[in-house]
Amino acid sequence: MNDVSRETPPLVDKLFPRAAVPLSAYAELLATEGTLRGLIGPREVPRLWDRHLLNCAVIERLIPEESSVADVGTGAGLPGIVLAIVRPDLQVDLVEPLLRRTTFLQEAVDLLELDNATVVRARAEDLPPASYDVVTSRAVAPLGKLARWCLPLCVEGGLMLAMKGASAEEELDASERELMKLGAELCHIHQLGGEELANPTTVVSIVAGRAAGGSRHARHGR
Numbered sequence: 137m138n139d140v141s142r143e144t145p146p147l148v149d150k151l152f153p154r155a156a157v158p159l160s161a162y163a164e165l166l167a168t169e170g171t172l173r174g175l176i177g178p179r180e181v182p183r184l185w186d187r188h189l190l191n192c193a194v195i196e197r198l199i200p201e202e203s204s205v206a207d208v209g210t211g212a213g214l215p216g217i218v219l220a221i222v223r224p225d226l227q228v229d230l231v232e233p234l235l236r237r238t239t240f241l242q243e244a245v246d247l248l249e250l251d252n253a254t255v256v257r258a259r260a261e262d263l264p265p266a267s268y269d270v271v272t273s274r275a276v277a278p279l280g281k282l283a284r285w286c287l288p289l290c291v292e293g294g295l296m297l298a299m300k301g302a303s304a305e306e307e308l309d310a311s312e313r314e315l316m317k318l319g320a321e322l323c324h325i326h327q328l329g330g331e332e333l334a335n336p337t338t339v340v341s342i343v344a345g346r347a348a349g350g351s352r353h354a355r356h357g358r
């Protein structure tokens with residue numbers, strides 16, 4: 137057994153008691169196959185929980201029940217796989233163009249028996265518009281470009297959630313015009329997990345307006 141799974145922090149049981157076992161299995165997969173295949177840097181392994189898994193897990197607080205979610209540029213499954221684990225009520229599409237990564241993602245989905253996650257090998261800009269209630273992303277592109285890819289995927293009134301670092305406010309200011317053109321309605325910067333996590337998560341949330349997606353209901357029939 138790998139060190140990472142043995143060291144599952146007590147906080148995981150406290151915050152996500154029902155998901156602790158699959159989260160630990162995913163942590164182990166990232167620490168082993170994920171690093172072997174170059175999807176996670178070896179230096180990330182000791183901080184997998186703090187900087188990656190828990191950081192991603194807390195964004196579930198912003199996602200309405202039973203949403204259809206696309207995680208754009210999910211890479212090794214962050215935050216998409218984590219969301220599918222901690223929120224079985226969600227339907228999560230793991231959107232990633234690179235074959236090496238989608239192969240790993242499919243193996244992870246199978247191993248973790250995630251019935252509510254689907255691997256979609258595609259670029260965000262090639263997906264049909266107005267397909268999702270929520271579109272998440274982490275470390276994919278600057279906010280303006282990300283909004284061009286993600287907002288059109290949201291249904292009207294849907295939510296784009298971009299995990300960002302210290303640059304969140306600056307990026308939001310810089311992309312204001314673009315966001316307006318794309319029909320963004322409400323933008324907000326959230327700090328999540330401030331009281332529980334060593335590194336709180338910063339998320340920019342943007343409500344999609346009419347120009348962004350289209351119909352009020354997700355077109356995906358899942």
Ligand SMILES: C[S@@+](CC[C@H](N)C(=O)[O-])C[C@H]1O[C@@H](n2cnc3c(N)ncnc32)[C@H](O)[C@@H]1O
Nearest residue numbers: 208209210211214232233234259260274275276
């Ligand atoms: C730096 S990685 C981040 C991966 C993961 N979200 C994370 O936080 O660890 C960026 C990912 O975005 C993907 N990507 C780049 N352009 C994309 C696009 N237009 N549509 C979807 N994914 C894209 C890349 O293939 C890559 O896996």
